[in-house]
Amino acid sequence: MEHAVAFRNVTKRFKQKTAVHDLSFTIEPGTVVSLLGPNGAGKTTSISMMLGLTRPTSGTVRLFGQDPTHPVSRRYIGAMLQQVNLPPGLTVEQCVNLFRSYYPTPLPPNTLMDMSGLAKEAKRRADRLSGGQRRRLQYALAMAGNPKLLFLDEPTTAMDVTSRRAFWDQLRHFAAQHGKTVIFTTHHLDEADGISDRILLIHEGKLIADGSPTHIKNMTGNRYVSFIAGPLLQEESLRALPFVEHVEKSGRKVRVRTKDSDALLRALIMGGYDASQFEVTAGALEDAFVSLTEPNAERKAI
Amino acid sequence: MNALLKQCQFEAVRALRNRQFIFFSVLMPLIFYFIFVKVNGGNMQVEGTAWKAYFLMSMAAFSVVGSSMFGLAGRVAFERTQGWLRLVQTTPLPHYAYVIGKCLSQLMVGLVSVVVLFLVGAVSQGVDLSVGQWGISLLWLVLGSLPFVAIGILVGVLFSTEATYLVCNILNMGLGILGGLWWPITIMPKVMQHIAYATPTYRFAHVTWQVIGGKSIPVEDVAILLGYLAVLVALTLWVLRRKQVQDA
Numbered sequence: 001m002e003h004a005v006a007f008r009n010v011t012k013r014f015k016q017k018t019a020v021h022d023l024s025f026t027i028e029p030g031t032v033v034s035l036l037g038p039n040g041a042g043k044t045t046s047i048s049m050m051l052g053l054t055r056p057t058s059g060t061v062r063l064f065g066q067d068p069t070h071p072v073s074r075r076y077i078g079a080m081l082q083q084v085n086l087p088p089g090l091t092v093e094q095c096v097n098l099f100r101s102y103y104p105t106p107l108p109p110n111t112l113m114d115m116s117g118l119a120k121e122a123k124r125r126a127d128r129l130s131g132g133q134r135r136r137l138q139y140a141l142a143m144a145g146n147p148k149l150l151f152l153d154e155p156t157t158a159m160d161v162t163s164r165r166a167f168w169d170q171l172r173h174f175a176a177q178h179g180k181t182v183i184f185t186t187h188h189l190d191e192a193d194g195i196s197d198r199i200l201l202i203h204e205g206k207l208i209a210d211g212s213p214t215h216i217k218n219m220t221g222n223r224y225v226s227f228i229a230g231p232l233l234q235e236e237s238l239r240a241l242p243f244v245e246h247v248e249k250s251g252r253k254v255r256v257r258t259k260d261s262d263a264l265l266r267a268l269i270m271g272g273y274d275a276s277q278f279e280v281t282a283g284a285l286e287d288a289f290v291s292l293t294e295p296n297a298e299r300k301a302i
Numbered sequence: 303m304n305a306l307l308k309q310c311q312f313e314a315v316r317a318l319r320n321r322q323f324i325f326f327s328v329l330m331p332l333i334f335y336f337i338f339v340k341v342n343g344g345n346m347q348v349e350g351t352a353w354k355a356y357f358l359m360s361m362a363a364f365s366v367v368g369s370s371m372f373g374l375a376g377r378v379a380f381e382r383t384q385g386w387l388r389l390v391q392t393t394p395l396p397h398y399a400y401v402i403g404k405c406l407s408q409l410m411v412g413l414v415s416v417v418v419l420f421l422v423g424a425v426s427q428g429v430d431l432s433v434g435q436w437g438i439s440l441l442w443l444v445l446g447s448l449p450f451v452a453i454g455i456l457v458g459v460l461f462s463t464e465a466t467y468l469v470c471n472i473l474n475m476g477l478g479i480l481g482g483l484w485w486p487i488t489i490m491p492k493v494m495q496h497i498a499y500a501t502p503t504y505r506f507a508h509v510t511w512q513v514i515g516g517k518s519i520p521v522e523d524v525a526i527l528l529g530y531l532a533v534l535v536a537l538t539l540w541v542l543r544r545k546q547v548q549d550a
Contacts, residue, residue, distance in 0.1 A: 051391075052392070053388060053391060071394055074392060074393055074394040075394045079389065079392040081385055081388060081389055081392070083384075084386060084389050085380075085386065086386065087316065087380060087381055087386055088316070088380075089315065089317075089319045089320060090312055090315065090316060094312055094315065097308065098308055098309070098312050099393065101304050101305045101307075101308035101309070102305050102393040102394055102395045103393070103394060104394075138389075141389070145393070
């Protein structure tokens with residue numbers, strides 16, 4: 001089957017800096033992929049190239065085997081971009097119908113209204129919606145053409161917790177049911193962890209990690225041993241233990257990062273440390289993210 | 303085709319819903335019309351026509367010139383700087399449909415305002431013109447406004463949303479006064495008359511003044527306006543290409 005997205009040795013250079021550096025990857029149809037990385041890593045530039053809004057300086061970008069700047073490619077993509085303000089004067093319904101008119105096989109208006117949870121707001125002026133509602137309207141616009149490939153650049157910005165959950169539930173359901181390919185960016189790493197089949201971690205324009213959320217979390221080989229510290233526990237002696245890389249304390253709760261949790265646990269228990277309620281985890285996606293993208297910060301922490 | 307029609311329809315809806323539009327393109331020209339007809343007397347003869355008819359054409363031209371520039375410049379600047387244009391670029395809507403939609407809807411807006419001004423003028427002041435004169439003037443005021451539509455788009459491409467209001471104000475008042483929309487250029491000094499001949503506003507309104515005076519449409523006016531249009535379109539395309547190179 002044809003790749004939904006294919007990057008081959010893509011480099012994008014702006015005047016002073018290289019935003020994307022020799023990036024290569026492919027995305028198979030039907031996968032939900034999150035594109036993660038610190039600010040300025042090259043995520044938005046990569047998405048712009050996939051959308052055909054900018055051309056790579058060198059290398060090729062293909063969507064289903066076609067050049068994304070070609071008008072035909074635009075028929076089967078939908079996008080939610082950052083920093084889009086809706087023009088004043090149109091109602092929610094009119095915005096949706098305007099976008100539907102751009103595509104050969106649009107979804108019915110009612111479906112779009114239901115999907116975005118804006119059915120009640122249909123007659124309201126788009127520029128008078130709240131931040132979260134505007135974001136949902138942009139989701140409806142992205143879905144207007146019933147796209148095979150959906151780009152969501154920080155879709156949940158300005159949404160409250162409930163809307164965010166409803167949004168992802170809806171999206172996951174929709175993507176799974178219709179075999180859609182979804183590519184998104186987010187600053188909420190728990191969202192990326194819960195939704196994506198695959199994570200592409202970009203740092204300084206390069207791909208530094210690629211795999212399932214579990215794979216990424218295990219990549220660093222880090223384990224986190226948490227416990228409740230008793231009054232007798234000395235932090236210095238804890239740091240002196242073998243395999244301890246980083247100690248984090250909040251109140252009496254202590255979280256220790258290590259490469260060998262078994263050895264650390266043994267040392268803690270055998271050494272008679274004043275600690276209870278041990279727990280060992282692989283850490284959250286955020287921990288892996290930080291370790292993988294900020295090697296300097298990590299060294300300082302140790 | 304469907305996309306183009308929808309684009310026109312919604313552009314026009316947006317333009318007509320704008321309260322500023324109603325004020326600047328309908329109310330303001332009408333207020334000035336009544337004041338200046340009162341001051342000068344409606345039947346004063348100007349270039350072989352009654353002032354009330356002459357000035358109605360001037361104000362209709364003023365309305366169309368203003369709404370073309372203000373309406374489009376503001377919308378284009380907003381959509382360009384607020385990410386909307388980028389979003390539209392990800393859709394299959396062809397670039398030409400976006401631009402044509404903007405232009406056609408602006409012509410529709412012009413049509414609506416001119417019809418309103420004509421009706422109010424004809425009924426309140428008894429402006430007496432033949433059906434042909436009304437019809438040709440109306441058609442000209444709509445189609446002949448294309449160079450001003452082009453100015454509006456160029457200003458929107460060059461400036462931020464806030465700055466477009468200032469730039470359009472200067473252009474609107476400047477070109478209006480210099481082009482003789484406020485008082486006939488025949489009462490201006492010779493130098494000013496020569497300047498007026500060069501303005502698109504004078505050429506635009508002059509056609510209607512000729513038509514209501516029973517004369518034919520001057521080819522020179524049409525040619526000069528087409529020249530303006532060609533230069534503006536070329537300039538806009540050049541600016542857009544430069545911007546694209548800068549962004550890339």
